[in-house]
Amino acid sequence: MIQLPKTDKQDLPPLEPGIYHDMPADEYHRHIGVTHSFLVQCQRSLAHGHAYRRVGKDATADMRFGKAYHTLLLEPAKFAETYHVWSGLPRNKLAKNGGGKEEYDELLEAVKDADLIITKADHADMLAMAARLREEKELIPLLECPGEYELTIAWIDKVTGLPCRARLDKLARSLDMIVDLKKARSAEGWKFGSQGAMLGYDIEAAFYVDGAEQVGLGSNGFAFVAQEDTDPFLPAVFNVGDEEMEAGRRKYRPMMPAIAKCCETGDWPGYPSFVQAFKMPRYAYPEEIIGEQMETVKWTGEELTAEQLAAMNEEF
Numbered sequence: 001m002i003q004l005p006k007t008d009k010q011d012l013p014p015l016e017p018g019i020y021h022d023m024p025a026d027e028y029h030r031h032i033g034v035t036h037s038f039l040v041q042c043q044r045s046l047a048h049g050h051a052y053r054r055v056g057k058d059a060t061a062d063m064r065f066g067k068a069y070h071t072l073l074l075e076p077a078k079f080a081e082t083y084h085v086w087s088g089l090p091r092n093k094l095a096k097n098g099g100g101k102e103e104y105d106e107l108l109e110a111v112k113d114a115d116l117i118i119t120k121a122d123h124a125d126m127l128a129m130a131a132r133l134r135e136e137k138e139l140i141p142l143l144e145c146p147g148e149y150e151l152t153i154a155w156i157d158k159v160t161g162l163p164c165r166a167r168l169d170k171l172a173r174s175l176d177m178i179v180d181l182k183k184a185r186s187a188e189g190w191k192f193g194s195q196g197a198m199l200g201y202d203i204e205a206a207f208y209v210d211g212a213e214q215v216g217l218g219s220n221g222f223a224f225v226a227q228e229d230t231d232p233f234l235p236a237v238f239n240v241g242d243e244e245m246e247a248g249r250r251k252y253r254p255m256m257p258a259i260a261k262c263c264e265t266g267d268w269p270g271y272p273s274f275v276q277a278f279k280m281p282r283y284a285y286p287e288e289i290i291g292e293q294m295e296t297v298k299w300t301g302e303e304l305t306a307e308q309l310a311a312m313n314e315e316f
Contacts, residue, residue: 002161002260004032009056014163015154019215023152025067025167033154033165034259036207039252040200046262047270064115065229066183069126073133073181074149074170084111088119125229132233133225139237142179142223147172155214159253160260166211177221178208187226187236196224205240206248 001014012030020028042049072079086100086107093099107117118126133139147170154165170179182201184192196202205222212220222245227235262268 001156001163002263004034004053004163004259004263005266006032007054010053015152015165017155017215018153019217020152020154021148023150025150028152028165028167031154031165033163034157034256035165036200036204036252039203039207039255042255042259043200043203043251045270046258046268049259050262050268062183065118065122065126067115068118068122069129069183070169070181072126073130073143082116084117085120085123086117088121125233128231129227129229129233133227133235136235139225139235142172142175142177142225142237145172145174147174147179153211153215153217155211157256158214160256162256162260162263164207164211166208168208168212171212171217171220175221176218177223178205178212180204180208180222180224182224182226183229184226185228187228187234189236189238192224192226192236192238200248200251202240202244202248203252204248206245207252209245210249 004010004014010030010032012027012032014032038049038052041052068079068083071082084107086103089098089100089103091099091101091104094101095103104117108114111117133143148168149170151168151171152165153168154163156162157164168178169181171177172179182192184195186192186195201224205224209220209222212218222240224238224240225235226238227233
């Protein structure tokens with residue numbers, strides 16, 4: 001097995017291949033392994049992927065909200081045990097000045113983790129989102145069928161020997177479906193698709209489905225349940241089709257040998273060091289210039305030809 005280097009963020013050895021129930025999220029993230037988030041960063045460059053493993057990504061308010069909402073929706077008993085709700089009054093003001101400094105400080109002292117404290121307003125939004133989601137009759141089978149939540153799987157990539165891991169929001173065994181919940185600014189079809197292309201949702205789907213099959217969970221489909229986080233909290237469900245799954249595989253699988261080579265050499269290259277042709281997105285050109293079909297290329301990790309250089313960075 002090829003060994004990824006340890007980092008401050010990933011300081012535990014790779015997980016043995018298999019299925020792990022009830023593994024805490026903090027422990028999961030500390031184990032060495034290729035993840036879909038790492039692969040998405042590697043799309044930009046291998047140096048960016050290496051940096052992501054070394055320094056991680058600070059949790060934003062949106063990420064903290066999403067994690068809490070995941071728990072409330074999928075594991076309500078765990079939410080009640082784990083999270084604490086407070087007024088949300090200004091933390092820099094004392095109660096006598098209309099603030100909640102004493103209240104928050106006292107709660108933080110007891111909880112020891114600011115990420116487990118949510119405001120009353122955020123809690124109300126989460127409850128409204130969950131109620132709205134359960135009004136969608138088409139989603140009831142997907143959400144309420146028996147399944148396993150926050151399921152950790154680990155496997156060894158067959159081609160490179162790299163250790164891989166994933167954490168599934170829900171495995172709906174009766175439907176042969178992996179379900180992933182996404183908070184979205186818009187759950188409108190084309191907008192969510194654009195968000196997915198930018199954030200590597202196709203890579204996530206392909207990587208998770210391939211990993212689940214390798215650990216003996218069979219052949220599964222993949223569905224995203226997207227939900228807007230503003231009133232009226234509209235949801236939508238998206239099934240990942242064969243073409244989108246293939247797109248994800250064609251992106252992540254060629255990256256695995258390149259990552260393995262970096263592990264062996266210790267060199268994580270960034271952008272090309274040679275002079276590149278300056279190219280803009282198609283919409284930036286006058287119509288008469290882009291009237292002809294322009295060749296596009298896919299990055300393979302190898303040095304590009306002159307023809308490929310001329311076509312790289314094209315956007316459609």
